[in-house]
Amino acid sequence: MTDTVRTSAPSAAAARHLRRRRARDGRFRYYGLTAIFVALGALAVLVLTIGTQAFSAATYNVVRYEVTLDPAVIAPEGANRPADISRNVEGFYGLVRDNLLKTFPEAEADRVSRRELSDFVTRLAVLPTARLVANNPELVGSTITLTAPLNDDLDLYLKGQGVRERKIKAGAVSSVQGGQDGTFLLSGTGAFEAVVAGLAVASVDRAEDAGQPDVLLTAGVSTGRLSDIDAGSARMELLTGRAQDFAQARATARIILSAESERTISDRQIAWVLALREMGRVDRVPRWTLLTNSDSTYPELAGGLAAIVGSLLTMLITALVAMPIGILAAVYLEEFAPRNRLTEFIEVNINNLAAVPSIVFGLLGAALYINFLGMPRSAPLVGGLVLALMTFPVVIIASRAALKAVPPSVRSGALAVGASQMQTVFHHVVPLAAPGILTGAILGMARALGETAPLLLIGMVAFVGDVPRSPADESTVMPVLIFSWSNNAERAWEPLTSAMIIILLAFLLVMNGLVVFLRRKYERRW
Amino acid sequence: MDTTQGTPAMMDDTLTLPRSADGAQRIDCRNIKVFYGQAQAIHDVSMSFPDRAVTALIGPSGCGKSTFLRCLNRMNDTIENCRVEGEILMDGENINDEDVDPVLLRSRVGMVFQKPNPFPKSIYDNIAYGPRIHGLANGREDLDAIVEKSLRRAGLWEEVKDRLTAPGTSLSGGQQQRLCIARAIAVQPEVILMDEPCSALDPIATARIEELIDDLRSRYCIVIVTHSMQQAARVSQRTAFFHLGNLVELGDTNQIFTNPREKRTEDYITGRFG
Ligand SMILES: Nc1ncnc2c1ncn2[C@@H]1O[C@H](COP(=O)(O)OP(=O)(O)OP(=O)(O)O)[C@@H](O)[C@H]1O
Ligand SMILES: [Mg+2]
Numbered sequence: 181m182t183d184t185v186r187t188s189a190p191s192a193a194a195a196r197h198l199r200r201r202r203a204r205d206g207r208f209r210y211y212g213l214t215a216i217f218v219a220l221g222a223l224a225v226l227v228l229t230i231g232t233q234a235f236s237a238a239t240y241n242v243v244r245y246e247v248t249l250d251p252a253v254i255a256p257e258g259a260n261r262p263a264d265i266s267r268n269v270e271g272f273y274g275l276v277r278d279n280l281l282k283t284f285p286e287a288e289a290d291r292v293s294r295r296e297l298s299d300f301v302t303r304l305a306v307l308p309t310a311r312l313v314a315n316n317p318e319l320v321g322s323t324i325t326l327t328a329p330l331n332d333d334l335d336l337y338l339k340g341q342g343v344r345e346r347k348i349k350a351g352a353v354s355s356v357q358g359g360q361d362g363t364f365l366l367s368g369t370g371a372f373e374a375v376v377a378g379l380a381v382a383s384v385d386r387a388e389d390a391g392q393p394d395v396l397l398t399a400g401v402s403t404g405r406l407s408d409i410d411a412g413s414a415r416m417e418l419l420t421g422r423a424q425d426f427a428q429a430r431a432t433a434r435i436i437l438s439a440e441s442e443r444t445i446s447d448r449q450i451a452w453v454l455a456l457r458e459m460g461r462v463d464r465v466p467r468w469t470l471l472t473n474s475d476s477t478y479p480e481l482a483g484g485l486a487a488i489v490g491s492l493l494t495m496l497i498t499a500l501v502a503m504p505i506g507i508l509a510a511v512y513l514e515e516f517a518p519r520n521r522l523t524e525f526i527e528v529n530i531n532n533l534a535a536v537p538s539i540v541f542g543l544l545g546a547a548l549y550i551n552f553l554g555m556p557r558s559a560p561l562v563g564g565l566v567l568a569l570m571t572f573p574v575v576i577i578a579s580r581a582a583l584k585a586v587p588p589s590v591r592s593g594a595l596a597v598g599a600s601q602m603q604t605v606f607h608h609v610v611p612l613a614a615p616g617i618l619t620g621a622i623l624g625m626a627r628a629l630g631e632t633a634p635l636l637l638i639g640m641v642a643f644v645g646d647v648p649r650s651p652a653d654e655s656t657v658m659p660v661l662i663f664s665w666s667n668n669a670e671r672a673w674e675p676l677t678s679a680m681i682i683i684l685l686a687f688l689l690v691m692n693g694l695v696v697f698l699r700r701k702y703e704r705r706w
Numbered sequence: 707m708d709t710t711q712g713t714p715a716m717m718d719d720t721l722t723l724p725r726s727a728d729g730a731q732r733i734d735c736r737n738i739k740v741f742y743g744q745a746q747a748i749h750d751v752s753m754s755f756p757d758r759a760v761t762a763l764i765g766p767s768g769c770g771k772s773t774f775l776r777c778l779n780r781m782n783d784t785i786e787n788c789r790v791e792g793e794i795l796m797d798g799e800n801i802n803d804e805d806v807d808p809v810l811l812r813s814r815v816g817m818v819f820q821k822p823n824p825f826p827k828s829i830y831d832n833i834a835y836g837p838r839i840h841g842l843a844n845g846r847e848d849l850d851a852i853v854e855k856s857l858r859r860a861g862l863w864e865e866v867k868d869r870l871t872a873p874g875t876s877l878s879g880g881q882q883q884r885l886c887i888a889r890a891i892a893v894q895p896e897v898i899l900m901d902e903p904c905s906a907l908d909p910i911a912t913a914r915i916e917e918l919i920d921d922l923r924s925r926y927c928i929v930i931v932t933h934s935m936q937q938a939a940r941v942s943q944r945t946a947f948f949h950l951g952n953l954v955e956l957g958d959t960n961q962i963f964t965n966p967r968e969k970r971t972e973d974y975i976t977g978r979f980g
Contacts, residue, residue: 519786587823589819589821589823590823590825590826591784592781592784592817592819592823593819593823593824593825593886593889594825594835595781595784595812596779596781596812596816596817596818596819596890597812597813597816597835597836597839597889597890597892597893598809598810598811598812598813598836598839598840598893599809599835599836599839600809603839607835607839608825612826
């Protein structure tokens with residue numbers, strides 16, 4: 181802006197006016213940039229928070245168990261048909277539990293620790309293996325590697341999210357002496373100096389009444405709980421493994437900041453899961469089950485398949501109903517209807533309909549389809565019809581805009597060679613408006629795909645463990661699943677919810693991509 | 707195929723002389739009044755259009771030339787709140803009658819617009835569309851023949867014969883306008899209406915269209931609206947001067963331009979208003 185106007189000396193007033201105008205220009209540009217940055221920033225924060233959460237749910241820890249498929253357990257006499265085998269969850273679960281007990285015999289000691297160990301796997305986690313064996317009966321009697329996801333709390337712990345802990349390298353322990361009460365005395369010069377220092381720091385962070393934090397010491401597959409810690413020695417209660425493992429070894433100490441009673445996992449479970457990992461039996465693998473499993477009460481087994489299929493079925497119904505009705509209504513209103521009071525009234529009401537809050541459509545759907553017409557509750561059929569009600573005003577408005585954008589010269593050209601009005605509309609106008617119409621329709625569908633509120637009202641929020649096979653089956657949809665998962669209290673649902681959100685966003689992205697593609701491909705100049 | 711429907715066959719392409727006012731009239735308009743809502747755009751115009759001759763409609767902007775032209779193929783029907791009164795006789799039949807199908811009428815009375823408006827389809831389909839919907843062609847070969855003949859008559863064949871599948875909109879403005887003329891010819895009309903067909907074209911393209919109009923004159927009744935006095939003088943045999951919705955003067959083009967009877971006509975063609 182240095183090249184001020186020199187051509188003619190402007191009057192003072194004109195110069196002032198010019199300056200003000202330039203300033204206005206500059207300010208406007210600045211506001212625009214700010215607005216864009218705010219919007220982009222918000223988007224980045226959203227994607228980052230949801231993305232990082234979802235990322236942790238994209239993989240999970242599974243444990244491998246070598247089990248021998250004992251026919252007596254898996255296919256006992258009289259219950260050895262494939263259907264029986266696949267239903268024999270208890271038998272397979274027993275094999276897994278026995279395997280764990282064999283690995284950690286100390287858990288046999290009391291009922292509490294037996295339960296803690298069997299918590300590692302949920303019963304239903306063996307179902308895929310049961311089905312596999314049912315389909316391949318020749319496997320019975322052989323030894324197979326059964327893979328099952330780790331309990332969600334332990335999974336979170338291994339991901340470093342469940343329990344706040346501080347890891348500290350301990351010094352070398354020179355001697356391990358067994359005491360009478362089953363504890364061991366570990367000593368070594370300066371072996372626990374770092375641990376003592378860490379505890380001092382930890383106690384600052386903690387509330388007054390929280391008591392001493394637990395300190396676990398791990399060497400190889402063995403883990404013990406420390407007490408009476410000072411710089412050179414500590415007393416250890418062995419949780420798993422052998423005390424000798426600590427001799428001459430540099431062990432890792434974990435200061436666990438929350439007390440055992442406040443946690444969902446016990447010290448012993450931590451010890452075991454660390455041991456399993458040390459044995460190389462834990463793998464962190466991509467969580468495909470998010471797409472292949474249906475909803476479950478156990479986060480490690482939960483997936484979105486039923487909801488995805490439900491969403492697709494719902495969208496199918498919505499598309500089948502809303503698109504033809506919306507497009508035909510738009511074509512009629514725009515191309516054929518006379519302009520009079522009645523059509524004006526209809527027009528105004530269509531615009532109003534598009535602005536009605538979606539929950540109202542849910543109420544309408546519940547009253548009309550379910551109570552009056554007696555359609556099944558919670559079904560994609562009803563959900564699709566409700567969403568169609570909501571979508572078709574949007575389709576009408578978008579389609580009319582697209583039809584309006586077709587230049588009148590195309591219409592008069594066709595009419596002038598003797599095309600009837602209907603031929604003009606369907607041979608020329610609608611094909612030209614098609615990309616715009618489809619764009620509007622897809623955007624309307626995308627909005628419907630993300631809709632939650634009206635579907636809650638027609639009961640699509642019910643827990644659905646099975647993939648719906650037809651639009652009349654009980655079902656849920658992705659956004660409602662996200663809603664229900666986000667209501668679950670357990671910590672593990674949080675990343676799962678984010679992952680589901682990402683899947684939903686991916687679907688929306690595909691639809692919007694389709695819109696861009698259609699525009700690019702069929703946009704024409706005339 | 708070489709002759710237009712409803713007229714006696716006349717195979718010679720020689721220039722037919724303009725007919726006198728009492729010669730064979732293609733269209734006869736009686737007491738035409740056109741209203742847009744309450745406003746009257748055309749006041750009681752009676753005139754006729756001779757066959758095998760070009761009639762030019764001239765007059766200042768907004769005087770109702772286009773409105774009057776649109777009466778002749780009932781394109782005014784497509785305009786909301788436009789009402790036409792009076793009789794327009796073609797072959798002794800009033801085309802404003804209720805029972806005349808405007809769709810059929812428009813296949814007999816073709817129209818070319820100010821701005822070239824080819825369909826956003828291929829060149830071939832632009833021409834073939836009319837014959838197709840009217841069922842004028844029996845099979846593909848017949849249609850090909852119609853397309854070729856129409857393009858030849860419009861003087862466009864040599865330029866586009868190798869790219870009939872290219873979009874019509876890819877042609878130059880002048881080519882597009884000739885494509886539109888070919889499109890109008892393809893449905894074998896008896897009358898061709900042209901509303902300022904050259905106003906969007908450069909002088910060379912204009913000259914080509916004028917040549918074309920001159921050629922087409924031997925077969926059709928042509929009505930052309932133009933703002934160019936020179937054009938009217940060059941292509942037309944008869945000229946009608948409109949002013950404020952009234953037909954001020956109608957006569958042989960020579961007479962209008964050399965010896966107008968009305969003062970207003972003279973003022974207009976000498977450029978004193980308009
Ligand atoms: N669709 C319409 N609705 C209302 N009034 C119209 C409409 N079309 C034309 N008119 C009016 O009718 C009168 C004649 O218009 P018309 O278009 O026939 O003029 P014209 O002679 O063709 O002008 P030009 O040379 O500028 O094309 C004008 O006063 C115009 O305002
Ligand atoms: Mg005009």
